[in-house]
Amino acid sequence: MYFLTAFQLWPQNALLSSEKAFTEFQKISDSIAVDFPEDDIKTYRRSSFSESQLQNYLSLHYKRLDLLxxxxxxxxxxxxxxxxxxxxxxxxxxxxxxxxxxxNFFKHYQAHEGNLTEKERDVYIEMLTYARSILAQNYAELNELDSAAIQHKKNLEYTKSLDYIYYPSALNNYGLFFYWHKKDLDSAMHYFQKAYTITKASYPNHTLIGSIRDNIADIHTERGDYPKAQPLYATNFEFFKTAINEKTHTKDIPRLISAGAQLTTTNAYLNRLTAAQRTFKELEAIVVSHEERNSLGSNSKLEYLEAKEFLLKQQNKIPEAYATSQQINAYADSLQLIAKIADEKWQTELNDAIVDRIAINFKIDRIQKENKIKSQRTRLWFSGVLSSVFIILLIVLYLNRRQHLVNAKNKQLLTEQKFENTALKVEQLNTEIKSRERDLSDFAIRLTQDQDWAKALANQLSAIKQADAKEREALIEELDHTIANKISVDTDTREFFERLDKLSNTFYSKLTQNYPDLSKNEIRLCSLIRLKIESRSIATLQNITLASLNTSRYRLRKKLNLSENTDLDLFIQDL
Structure with missing residues (x-):
């Protein structure tokens, strides 16, 4: 209903001039700002919106995007x-x-950078690196890791020549990408250490150094190296007691609480219970103070409770630890329920807004076409008369030469048909040869895989022969289970690929035509990528490891002649 009213008030979107679109954009923004100003933090929180407010905000926001x-x-x-x-x-x-x-931001900036003043370009330096980092983060959240890595590399290249905190910040973000999404601790530590060295030398009081120090300590903790993590958490706890955030100009209380909780837990792991208790007392005072002011975040409270539970366990205060554990579970369950309800509500509203947006764009497009038809009707009539006269003259000339052209063309067609028949036979033979070569290559790969499996089977039989009576029965059962799995996997995989080949016949033809050097396995890999199947599942279907799959993807990129900046998945899905 809301969109219909808006459409009636403003039906000529596609025909608006630049200034009218600008004025309309500002009117919509003023309307939104009454309840949700752009500079108010509540505008960026899901919990701030009721259902009707959410519907209106999304609808108006999409309309603004169309106006841009x-x-x-x-x-x-x-x-x-x-x-x-x-x-x-x-x-x-x-x-x-x-x-x-x-x-769209990057596209517009690249197109119009020359139209900006020097002062405006200086302002956008920080915005460009920030947007690139968040763009990479969004890709990573969608598990599009290749695209995320491309954005991180672009950000490193852009910030490397800038004389400020942007470059170490980009290094830190790239490290987090390896830590959170790639699970590559060595690469993550490399970029964290590099960022820490630069920040410590040039910006020792910037809050970024606390974030990097926390990331390094977290990797030590994950590796179980608590003695290396402890001094880093201790330094951070003292640092965030006085550090002022460069953007909010206030103390970063969530970081302070996190550092205190991590230091308490680490000291408890190292059995330094006196130091852990002393840190926890300081932490508890901070938490209580902000709870009374109703300014304690939910994540901060969970970190505090988890640190408290672990410390009580180490102190052998089991009843108190159990009570804290119950409190954590109840609190976490309530947060998950609230988040689930909010997610469902937002997704529904977003879908409704998109559908409405499509509907209004369809109506606008129809009106635009009707207006163009009306405005051009007179000119088309005159053009039609002139065209008719011209066409009559052409027909007269055409009829005079028609018979001569028909005879000449018939002779030409007979000659071309013979040539095409010969060329077609040659092409069919070449295609059959290449197909058999690909089948032979696939057979060799399968044979190698079967040989590896046979070797593993031989090793299991050898172990059975050498085992005692008690272990032998379990090993035989394990061998039987391995053989059954192999039979089941081979049957299911064969059936899956037979169905995949039937459904992807058109895609295979197009792919083979454009890239005749691809093997059958590589064509199937393209089809699986096109279906947006995860890498781990593709590796399972092809009975190979993730490392082997990455090698296959690399070889496929070379055969497709893709540049380093081209995303393989997007390229295949656009074919």
Missing amino acids: KNIDGHHSFVLDSYLHSGNWFMEVGFPKESIKSYL
Whole structure:
């Protein structure tokens, strides 16, 4: 109902001039700002919206995005609007929509950088590196890790020549990518250490150094090296007691509580219970103070409770630890329920808004076409008369030469048909040869895999022969289970690929035509990528490891002649 009313008030979106679109954008923004100003933190929290407010906000916001396409000349305004859209979608948990806005931001900046003043370009330095980092984060959340890595590398290249905190920040973000998403602790530590060295030398009081120090300590903790993690957490706890956040100009209480909880837990792991208790007392005072002011975040409270539970366990205060554990479970369950309800509500509202947006764009497009038809009808009539006269003259000339051309063309067609028949036979023979070569290559790969499995089977039989009576029965059962799994996997995999080949016949033909050097396994890999199947599942279906799959992907990229910046998955899905 809301969209219908808005459409009746403003039916000529596609025909709006730049200034009218700009004015309309500002009117919509003023309407939104009554309840949700852009500079108010509540605008970026899901919990701030009721259902009706959410419906209106999404509808108006999508209308603003449509208007941006028609605004010309106000380049800084358009860039800021795309940034706000990307930030808002990111904060409320819609990475796909956030990616679209950030890509539009970069596209507009590249197209109109020359139209910006030197002062405006200086302002956008920080925005460019921030947007690139969040764009990479959004891709990572969607498990599009290749795209995320590309954005991180672009950000490192851009910030390397900038004389400020941006470069170590980009290094830290790339380290987090390896830590959180790639689970590659060595690579993560490499980038964290590099960022820490630069920040410590040039910006020792910047709060970024606390974040990097925390990341390094977390890796030590994950590796079980608590003696190395402890001094880093201790330094951070003291650092965040006085450090002022550069953007909010206030103390970063969540970071302070996190550092205190980590230091308490680490001291408890090292059995330094006196030091752990002393740190916990300080932490408890901070938490109680902010609880009384109703300014304690839910994550901070959970970290505090988890540290308390672990300390009580180490102190052998089991009843108190159990009570704290119950409190943690109840609190975490309530947070998960609230988050689930919010996610469902937001997803429903977003879908409704998108459907409405499509509907209004369809109506606008129809009106535009009707107006164009009306405005051009007179000119078309005159053009039609002139064209008719011209066509009559052409027909007269055509009829005079028609018979001569028909005879000549018939002779030409007979000659071409003979040539095409010969060429077709040659092509069919070449295709059959290549197909058999690919089948032979696939057979060799399968034979190698079967040989490896046979070797493993021989090792199991050898172990059975050498085992005593008690172990032999279990080993025989394990061998039987391994053989059954092999038979089941081979049957299921064969059936899956037979169905895949039937469903992907058209895609296979197009792929083979464009890239005739691809083997049958590589064609099947393309089809699995096209279906957006995860890498781990593809490796399982092809009976190979993830490392082997990555090698196959690398070889496939070379055969497809893809550049380093081209995303393999997107390229195949666009074929």
